[in-house]
Amino acid sequence: MSELSTLLPILWGGFCTTLAIFGLTLLFSIPLGLLIAVLKMSNWRVVRYPVSFYISVMRGTPLLLQIVAIYFGSYYLSEYAGVDFSFDRFPAVIVAFSINYAAYFAEIFRGGIQSISKGQYEAAYMLGMTRTQTFFRIILPQVVKRVVPASANEVITLVKDTSLAQVIAVTELFALAKKQQAAYASIYPLFVAGVFYYVANLLLSVFFAYVERKLNYYK
Amino acid sequence: MENVNESAPILKVEHVKKSFGDLHVLKDISFDLKAGEVLSIIGPSGSGKSTLLRCLTQLETVDGGLVQVDGKDMVVPNDSAKGPAVKYAPAKMLREIRLSTGLVFQNFNLFPHLTVLQNLCLAPVRVLGDGRKEARAMGRFLLKRMGLEGKENAYPCELSGGQQQRVSIARALAMNPKILFFDEPTSALDPELTGEVLKIIKKLAEDKMTMVIVTHEMAFARDVADKVIFMDGGVIVEQGTPDHVFRESGNERLAQFLSRFTNT
Ligand SMILES: Nc1ncnc2c1ncn2[C@@H]1O[C@H](COP(=O)(O)OP(=O)(O)O)[C@@H](O)[C@H]1O
Numbered sequence: 001m002s003e004l005s006t007l008l009p010i011l012w013g014g015f016c017t018t019l020a021i022f023g024l025t026l027l028f029s030i031p032l033g034l035l036i037a038v039l040k041m042s043n044w045r046v047v048r049y050p051v052s053f054y055i056s057v058m059r060g061t062p063l064l065l066q067i068v069a070i071y072f073g074s075y076y077l078s079e080y081a082g083v084d085f086s087f088d089r090f091p092a093v094i095v096a097f098s099i100n101y102a103a104y105f106a107e108i109f110r111g112g113i114q115s116i117s118k119g120q121y122e123a124a125y126m127l128g129m130t131r132t133q134t135f136f137r138i139i140l141p142q143v144v145k146r147v148v149p150a151s152a153n154e155v156i157t158l159v160k161d162t163s164l165a166q167v168i169a170v171t172e173l174f175a176l177a178k179k180q181q182a183a184y185a186s187i188y189p190l191f192v193a194g195v196f197y198y199v200a201n202l203l204l205s206v207f208f209a210y211v212e213r214k215l216n217y218y219k
Numbered sequence: 220m221e222n223v224n225e226s227a228p229i230l231k232v233e234h235v236k237k238s239f240g241d242l243h244v245l246k247d248i249s250f251d252l253k254a255g256e257v258l259s260i261i262g263p264s265g266s267g268k269s270t271l272l273r274c275l276t277q278l279e280t281v282d283g284g285l286v287q288v289d290g291k292d293m294v295v296p297n298d299s300a301k302g303p304a305v306k307y308a309p310a311k312m313l314r315e316i317r318l319s320t321g322l323v324f325q326n327f328n329l330f331p332h333l334t335v336l337q338n339l340c341l342a343p344v345r346v347l348g349d350g351r352k353e354a355r356a357m358g359r360f361l362l363k364r365m366g367l368e369g370k371e372n373a374y375p376c377e378l379s380g381g382q383q384q385r386v387s388i389a390r391a392l393a394m395n396p397k398i399l400f401f402d403e404p405t406s407a408l409d410p411e412l413t414g415e416v417l418k419i420i421k422k423l424a425e426d427k428m429t430m431v432i433v434t435h436e437m438a439f440a441r442d443v444a445d446k447v448i449f450m451d452g453g454v455i456v457e458q459g460t461p462d463h464v465f466r467e468s469g470n471e472r473l474a475q476f477l478s479r480f481t482n483t
């Protein structure tokens with residue numbers, strides 16, 4: 001059991017990095033996703049087409065590759081341009097995760113927005129509400145309810161995806177567990193890391209079940 | 220000399236045309252309505268009744284003709300040879316006109332995430348800038364008038380169709396419109412629930428609310444209306460007093476249409 005008392009603080013440190021990636025990604029990707037969803041429904045092709053392309057690239061290539069591309073890409077581009085705008089490891093991970101998850105959230109939000117009936121817009125219009133008022137007071141609250149289940153899936157996937165950050169040597173939970181595995185010559189550290197992920201997602205599931213129940217005050 | 224304000228129509232529609240692509244839905248619609256009058260519009264489905272209401276409430280734009288609401292030009296024919304056939308008023312005026320017209324939808328279109336009282340208060344507070352307190356008081360007063368006391372905190376999904384439609388009438392009335400339009404307000408209701416909605420509309424008519432009502436309830440149309448329009452194929456085939464339209468008109472299409480309702 002003495003193993004555990006030295007292992008836990010180490011893994012806990014990694015878990016905090018994991019949580020930071022998780023939290024910051026949600027913080028940036030959800031508003032960005034909403035913006036992208038709205039842009040993708042634009043009447044203007046010059047807006048719609050690039051946004052569609054962006055979404056298809058984000059969803060059509062591995063996140064792993066995107067992390068590497070942001071990190072090394074920004075580095076090489078800086079060299080080439082002679083101006084340093086390269087990302088450090090951690091910010092590169094946050095940027096890559098945020099723009100990737102924003103694309104997935106955008107598609108979920110767009111589906112939610114488009115599932116609201118035309119009648120809701122017409123009723124608001126007849127009452128003299130502006131487009132902004134209609135969106136934020138009528139449409140968005142209903143969209144939130146509809147997108148919670150699909151978004152919950154993404155959030156739970158994100159917890160597990162954070163382990164991809166190790167590809168550019170960000171020492172999150174999984175990277176540290178692997179290091180300990182080598183040190184202990186046992187899979188025990190990996191098992192403990194697995195418990196961390198599992199418990200985190202268990203708590204998230206409970207949270208989302210609660211939110212869904214809370215939003216069930218109307219049909 | 221007549222008082223101009225009293226005799227001027229509150230709604231004036233002249234030669235209104237509307238097409239969807241090649242489909243000419245409204246061909247040449249003209250009528251007018253005075254304040255306090257009730258107009259019933261009847262006609263087979265597909266004859267353009269909803270499209271007409273949607274044009275008058277700005278949910279659709281017309282392709283030709285003139286619409287005047289409460290003395291304000293909403294859309295007028297474009298005199299110049301170039302450009303579109305009609306000229307709409309500036310956005311600000313259109314909004315002002317829109318605020319003076321209310322629409323009750325066939326399928327209510329209540330806001331499902333808001334309580335009954337929130338449905339009624341949202342626009343008065345956010346659009347008209349009424350105080351929260353007075354809006355709530357007005358909302359409660361309207362609910363009482365609709366026979367919906369005690370329902371203010373219910374959500375629309377907890378109400379019957381008839382109750383929902385009465386809430387949506389109250390929501391429109393909360394904006395204090397000059398003209399209230401109804402598009403088949405009872406068509407989405409179970410037959411046993413139509414009565415409660417029609418009764419409310421009848422009460423509004425007694426209170427001299429100016430209304431335009433598209434309906435398939437012939438007895439109701441005859442009782443409540445000062446004026447009836449029979450539409451078919453995008454034109455007004457017959458218009459006049461209820462007596463004229465329902466009894467005296469010799470029009471064949473109208474007679475055929477009406478026979479469908481008496482035979483059942
Ligand atoms: N947005 C639209 N686009 C194309 N056709 C339409 C549209 N709205 C209505 N129509 C057509 O216009 C005709 C009249 O419809 P409508 O005004 O709904 O008639 P009513 O309300 O009398 O049943 C129908 O043939 C309908 O299919």
Ligand SMILES: [Mg+2]
Nearest residue numbers: 268269270403
């Ligand atoms: Mg119709």
